[in-house]
Amino acid sequence: MPEYNTLDDLDPGQRVLVRLDLNSPVEDGTVQDNNRFDRYSETVRALADDDHRVAVMAHQSRPGKDDFVSLEQHAAILEDHVDRPVQFVADTFGEAARDAIEDLDAGEVLVLENTRMTDDELPEKSAAEHAESEFVQTLAPLFDAYVNDAYSVAHRAHASTVGFPPVLPAYAGLVMEREYEYNTSVAQRAFDGPVTMVVGGNKSKDVINVANNLGKKVDNFLLGGLPGELFLRAEGYPVGHDVGEMAMLDDQFEATEETLESLVENRRDEFGLPSDFAYEADDGGRAEIALDEIEQKDDPYLDIGHRTIDSYVPVIEESEAVFVKGAVGVFEDERFADGTVELIEAIARTDCFSVIGGGDTARALDMYDIDEDSFDHVSIAGGAYLNALTGKELTAVEVLKSYA
Structure with a gap:
């Protein structure tokens, strides 16, 4: 049984305030x-x-960013997905919002304006402190229950994610319940065979935190992306350096060098590291270079090479469980999608417990027509997924438990 209330515990016919995470890409407005x-x-x-x-x-988004916009368009998109009218009010908790809430009839849906357009939302505070805010104190009396379904911001102690459970009966939504169950499974479940984690993305600290928290639970870490380069640099190879416009590697290495070198020295057999890389050739195509042929890094590496892919796939195929955190290449560009796509396809055809997650990684499934049903779970969370993997508490989940 869950440690928090779920929708199964919610009596029908109530006035319900629901927190979702509809944060989405915005292109040309x-x-x-x-x-x-x-x-x-x-x-x-x-x-x-x-x-x-x-x-x-x-x-x-957040104030000051180009994609910090109203939720009016979000309401229209949500309407298409729920297949029923969805109203929108350009107000968060003012008079217009309160009137729209009070006018709701049974079965009707209303989207309030962007929560981050109110000053009470973003400060990181305790649930009790947020519960005293004007935002929460104004909205809470209008509702019978609060549902938090925004797992992907469950690591944030914002007013809309933690402020309502102290003053309203609180429940986890369907997404929250599924994400929390699957994303904590690597730490909580016992598997009979090898457990493998594919880790890419652009932060070496992600790998370090996951490895330190899950070292005894994960048998193989298969690295790509920037972490793969940085581990190899710690091992003494001439990669993991900034070149051209890419300026993310040198600072990261300086900040994590000691820890990386310790992992390489003491736990090297746990890590699969790239043996070749892909980069943009002079003619604009994909070119690959073997690690042992690199004397100096002259181009940004945008994917793992096929020699690496061919060495990683058998590890995946022999695993009892496989977890993915981040892409191993710039899959948005078809030239450099081979690593991410071929590893995910290997997971899809392997009879194993599988969870795909980490920022935009799940988008690769849509882009390359990979059936989501081939995996046990595909997470839409980034930071919260990482927190679950590294054993950090998810503030909003803990608040749901505290007030269950």
Whole structure:
């Protein structure tokens, strides 16, 4: 049984405040549809079908950023996914928002304005402190229950994620419940065979934190992306340096050099490291170079090479469980998608427990027509997924447990 209340515990026909995470890419002012809307529509639809009056809170970006926009477009996209009318009010907790909430009928859905357009939202505070804010104190009396489904911001102690459980009966939504169960499974479940984690992305600290927390749970770490280069630099190879416009490696190495060298020295057999890399050739195509042929890094490495892919695939195929954190290459560019796509496809055809996650990694499935049903779980979370892997508490989940 979950340690928190779920939708199964919620009586029908109530006025419910729901926190989702609809944060989405914005291109030329247009909010892009994505799998988040599809996932969260399940919770919204389930609540509306149970005759709840549903008001949705969500955020988009942060103040000062180009994609910090209203949620009006988000409401229209959500409407397409829930297959019922979704209203929008350009107000978070003012008079217009309160009137719209009070006018809701059973089964109706309303999206409130971007939570980050209110000053009370972003400061990191305790649940008790947020519960005293004007934002929470104004909205809470209008509702019978609060549902948090925004797992991907569950590591944030913001007003909308932790401030309502102290003052309203609180429940986990469908996405929250599934994400938490699967993303903590690597630490909590016992597997009979080898456990492998594919780790890419652009932060060496991610690998270090995961390795330190899960070292006894994971048998093989297969590295790509920037972490792969930085581990190799710690081993003495002439990679992991900034070249051209890429300026992310030298500072990271300086900050983590001692820890990386310790892992290489004491736990080298746990890590699969790239034996070749792909880069952009002079003619604009994909070129590959073997690690032992590199005398000096002259080009940014944008993917692992096929020699590395061929060495990683058998490890995946022999695993009882495989977890993915981050892409091993710049998969958004088809020339440099081979590593990410071929490893994910290997996981898909292997009879193993599998979880795909980490920032935008799940987008590769859509881009390259990989069936999501081939995996046990595909996470839409980034920071919260990483926190679950590294054993850090998820603030919003702990608050749901505390007030269950």
